[in-house]
Amino acid sequence: MEGLLQKQTKDFSEILAEYESMIYHLIHKLNIQDRDGEFYQQGLIALWESYQKFYGRDSFPKITYITIRSRLIDLIRKKSRLIEHETISEFFQEEAVNDSNIENFDPLFWDMVKNALTEKQWVYVQKRIIQGRGIKEIAYEEGTTTDAVKGWGKEVKRKLKPVLKPYLI
Known part of the structure; x- marks a missing residue:
């Protein structure tokens, strides 16, 4: 058993030496800035899994290329969604400006919204974003459920995304 494990490790180290340049190539081709090595690590994991499943097949290089590329793209998408979610969350969870006359800052903007x-x-916009109230508090005041208030928030985000696009940098 130990000999088999060592043989696999040795074989994989040879595979790594042969295919490591493929990982770097794909990172470069996809214009990825990999400061933390996270994408390289994902490429290594994909290479390992490809090695485990497909090593010995004639199509191994093609399958490996596709597997690594797919994993890197998945990680790009995941990071993109995370950044988008954080941006939206920050927008909706920032400390509210406790100014009851916030509409006076830019009346045309607030009319458009x-x-x-x-x-x-x-x-929802008035109480959650402008006044900074909690979802439970809004639900209580409006005589509805917290899920309903959350639903209002989701719809606000969906509707305001295209409206606020010109205001985003």
């Missing part, structure tokens, strides 16, 4: 939303969604 208000016109894009339903009455309940505008209540």
Whole structure:
């Protein structure tokens, strides 16, 4: 058993020496800035899994290339979604500006936002974003459930994304 494990490790180290340049090539081809080595590590994992499943087949190089490329793209998408989610979360969870006259800062902007939303969604914007109230508190005040208030928030995000696009840098 130990001899087999050592043989696999030795074989994989040879595979790594042969295919490591493929990982670097794909990172470069996909224009990835890999400061932390996270994408390289994902490439190594993909190479290992490809080695475990497909080593010895004639199509091993092609399968390995596709596997590594797919994993890197998946990681790009995952990071992109995470960044987008963090940005939206920061927007909706920042400390509220406790100014009851916030509409006076840019009345045209707030009119545009208000016109894009339903009455309940505008209540969400006023109470959650402008006043900084909690979801439970809003639900209690509006006589509804927290899930309903969360639903208003999701719809606000969906509706305001295209409306706010010109304001985002």
